Amino acid sequence: MTIDFTLNGKAQHVQIRSGDRLVYVLQKLGDFPSLVPDCLSGNCGHCLVFMDSRLIYSCITPAFKAKDTSIVTYEGFSKTDECKDIVHALTEAAAFPCDFCYKAKVLMIAELLERIPMPEPAQILEQLDIVSCTCTDPVSLTEAITLAAEARNKRKFKRANK
């Protein structure tokens, strides 16, 4: 079958098979180092993408689900101010995820802040479950997320929450 969707703002017209996983289809459409078909079971988070602003594991999403949606990978997201806020906050809080999960964690934080502009620690911990890599301690990550939330709110609403 043929499906149409936008990928990082560009229109795509792709021939797929019904059993194709979205991650493999996306990989063929360009150079996306952030997309790693690693666990293929929706666990590790190395294939996370935004589909219509919802964070999904592209390894367990059938490719046909992408029909008429807008997909954003880390490569597309990295050009946004939201991403810059998060990267800056991670550095500020000395939270350095390993290179293998870094991009997934940035997307995970972005999705949380989009849903909850100033998340509580319990909500942050719940969100950490999305990426299973244990390289970074939760205290530094929580601090980074709080800093990112403050920067984002300041930029978007001209105010900080604290």
Added chain:
Amino acid sequence: MIAKQQNSESLPLLTTLSVPEMLSATVIRSRTAKAINLQVVPSKLPAGYRMITPKDIEEEGYGTYYSPNLPIFANGQAHYRGEPLGLIVGPDPVTCDELAQAVELSYEDQEPQFFWESFASSQIAYRKTFVYGNPDEAFKKAARVEKGIYHNGVFDHHYSEPMGALATWEYDKMVVYCASQWPSHVRDAVATVLRVPAADIAIKTTEIGTALDGRLWLPSQVACQAALAARLCRKPIKILFTRKEDYLYTSKQARSSVTIKSATDNNGRFLALDIVMILNIGAYNPMAEELVNQAMAAITGSYSCPSIRIEAYAVKTNVVPLGALGSIGSSYAFFAIEAHINHLAKVLPKTPAEIKSVNILLKGHSNFGAEPLETEIPFRRITEKLEELSDFKRKYASYELVKKRDPGCREGVVRGIAITLGYQSDRSFFKPPAMNSYTVEVALDRTLNLTINTHGAAGSPSVRAMWKTTASRFLSMDEKDIHLLPPVCNNQNQCGPMTLSRGATVVNQLIERACRALQKRRFRESLPIIARAQTRLPPRVTWEQNSLVGQPFAGASWCGTAMEIQVDRLTGEARPLCVWMVIDAGRIVIPDRALSSLRASILNALNLCIGEEFCPETVSEENYLYQRVISPSLYPTMQIEFLGSERTTRSKGLGELPFATIPPAFYSALTQAIGLEPKQLPLQGSDILKRLEEE
């Protein structure tokens, strides 16, 4: 306030590494745990794909063993399910995977040996006994003799990136990219199988991640497979395990059974210990001797005992190779001795704290029958600080009172709290001592940029940041002008394994020495200036267990952990509420980074307590779908304090401390909460519930 730290240079990821004309390779694996007359049946493959078996390797004149008794591919016999038998090489990795799974095998199945606690003599891979004092005499005179058997489970390392290797050529050299804690072992292994001088091979380390000491020797096997395939196909070859393959078939933490028989007086003071330690190392493990030695050395934990007899075995079984995790064998020992103290407390009856206080190791004690300890051991200070932080005495008494008043536990939720003490030795690792050698070269160039070259690979960005900060402080330079060269292992350097934190602090000290040497020459000589430093272990502080010479705890870092847990008696779920940790690890180079590493290590160590155990005998592909690390919703509150000594200028390793103290602390707190002695770890909700029901 968290200080800003500049992110350090990162190493490449194998996943994203690619070279022109590169082919992929997938390992063909045994589908049975034990078989003879095993053969891969040749089959027609699509154009561009090729099968490589041991026969092809022999025909081309290459070696099939990369170390004595360690085959690259099983030849004729399978020793465990998933053992490599050959490779499928081709342009598309997914097709290679499909072809490898479809390969036909012919073999005669045999009954696998999964038993290990009572074992046949043919299963013994390594055996060691150690006696000092007069245990037999002490047992005769003892007021009380108690015995307990304590078990530790098998755990996966949960690597950040799955295992793999990329073999290619750069000029006239074969270059192998792989994430190894021991690059010179990889180089020697590849040179052995290719039958070329080691000088013709260079190893470039990729990002190791939180390997927890799981990348000590297995990367050598994968690197040899990639290098052989590259030679046979005359093209660069990349092997990258799938996550499922990595979970099912890479090495795990060894399983252990420790039987402790103790002779004590009426106060619980140890008079003698008689210990039998059995480590199940799976099909094979070149580190069996090290595992046994490290576990034996740590068996008395933080306690002193005048007479001891230890009998330790590394036993082979038909499961995946089982090896090191975290503290290389020490964690089994610490858990066993602390669990035994809990047992003594129950039977004497006394509190665990009372038994610990009469046995605690102090300066002047003579442990292992060696000379009296010259090292100041800060356990008293650590305990006092921990009691203050955790409000230990009040909580302990309260939970005991609640248990007495409400033995049926109408509330449904019970709590427990415990303090355990431990240490991380900087005892040298491998024999011969040359294997513990590290070198560092620092070079200040004409543009006033400093490059640090060490072949030891850092396991985390925190370690790299620590090395840069050390150089920056010694030379008063900005960190942005300091660069770490990517570790390359070639003929010029020989190195030992970089373990979780021991090697990292050794390299840090070498950087200090090299920078000091460079500083002396800085304004006397013209640039560039190069200074080198190499490991130099003074004989006085090293410890030789066989001859009992030296100081066993010189250079050790000390730690105490208090943990409070809550157990839901309806579900059996044990939830760690709070962890307090007090550490004396000398000078802490970057406190924030150290805290961050420790917190991550605490969570990994908690996985050994309540995480999912890996059952190598029965594990299936379905298990892989449900394997998880502990949920962030179970993360406890963590408070860590450093007991710094102003006089201390030396930094010591601390990454293993959570593995030494968290499992026993969890176990002790659980024992108080439920009033039972499960004598094993890990314990999931269902295990605890079962024991409560049995009660």
